[in-house]
Amino acid sequence: MMQPFTRHTGIAAPLVKDDVNTDQIAPILHSRGLKEDYRAMLFHRARRRDDGSEDPDFVLNKPQFRAAGILVAGENFGAGSSRESAVWSMLANGIRVIIAKSFADIYRENCLQNGLLPVVLGSALGDQFIARVVAVDGKAPFTVDLGTQRISGPGGPDVAFEIPAADRTRLIEGLDDIGLTLKHVDEIASWEARAQTAQPWLQSARDSR
Numbered sequence: 001m002m003q004p005f006t007r008h009t010g011i012a013a014p015l016v017k018d019d020v021n022t023d024q025i026a027p028i029l030h031s032r033g034l035k036e037d038y039r040a041m042l043f044h045r046a047r048r049r050d051d052g053s054e055d056p057d058f059v060l061n062k063p064q065f066r067a068a069g070i071l072v073a074g075e076n077f078g079a080g081s082s083r084e085s086a087v088w089s090m091l092a093n094g095i096r097v098i099i100a101k102s103f104a105d106i107y108r109e110n111c112l113q114n115g116l117l118p119v120v121l122g123s124a125l126g127d128q129f130i131a132r133v134v135a136v137d138g139k140a141p142f143t144v145d146l147g148t149q150r151i152s153g154p155g156g157p158d159v160a161f162e163i164p165a166a167d168r169t170r171l172i173e174g175l176d177d178i179g180l181t182l183k184h185v186d187e188i189a190s191w192e193a194r195a196q197t198a199q200p201w202l203q204s205a206r207d208s209r
Contacts, residue, residue: 003114004174008096010069012133012153013059020073021080022107026089038092041085060093064138068093072133073100074126080106087114095198097144099151101126112167115174117146119161132156146171 014116047058054061060068067141071090077100078086087110090098098111111118121129132155133142142153146168151159169175196203 002113002174005096005115005117005146005171007143007147008069008117009141009143010094010096011065011067011138012072012099012136013065013068013138014071014130014133015059015071015073016130016134018074018101019079022078022083022086023080025078025086026083028083028154036085038085038089042089042093062138068138069095070097070099070142070144071095072130073098074130075101076104076122077102078104078110080104081200082106083108084110084114087111087116090116099126099129099144110192112170115171117144117171119151119163121159121161125159128156129159 002155025043026038027044043060045059046050047055047061049055056062059065077098086107091114095116097117097119099121101123102113102120103118106120129151136154140154142151142209144151146163147163149168151161
């Protein structure tokens with residue numbers, strides 16, 4: 001079940017890079033089992049050295065960001081192949097919001113389908129917010145409120161963000177595409193009943209119910 005999103009408070013971790021792709025987020029070598037460890041999958045190659053030990057310089061390995069609930073990134077986040085594990089691994093680590101200057105379209109849609117809020121801040125505003133996150137360095141949390149469409153936290157005023165009304169509703173109500181369709185199940189059934197009477201030649205098989 002997709003978890004509804006209304007507001008989220010958490011430490012914001014700055015991953016100040018552009019063009020982070022889905023294979024970097026969730027390496028394909030860790031997506032071949034029947035019971036993947038999505039928590040361990042997230043940025044596995046970046047988090048580990050060649051000998052398997054943790055890289056202390058990677059942002060999510062730093063003590064103040066180990067429990068980050070918000071990830072802040074640059075342009076074109078989630079580029080590359082369509083890979084839902086690149087969203088599932090975020091959620092498995094408690095990250096419910098990604099704030100970026102822009103997203104790859106497929107990755108953004110996968111976020112919306114799984115209850116992870118993708119917030120787009122334009123280049124100038126994004127740079128300002130990244131500077132705030134870097135300055136705070138995990139010492140205080142930020143709050144992202146989807147109802148008011150605002151980000152609040154230390155180091156400056158609230159930041160307003162835009163999101164299409166349909167995407168906002170989907171997240172608040174916890175609905176993926178199937179859930180959105182089922183909201184109209186009565187209208188669908190009514191249409192099918194009318195079509196069966198008015199255009200019986202379009203019915204290729206009887207409803208087994």
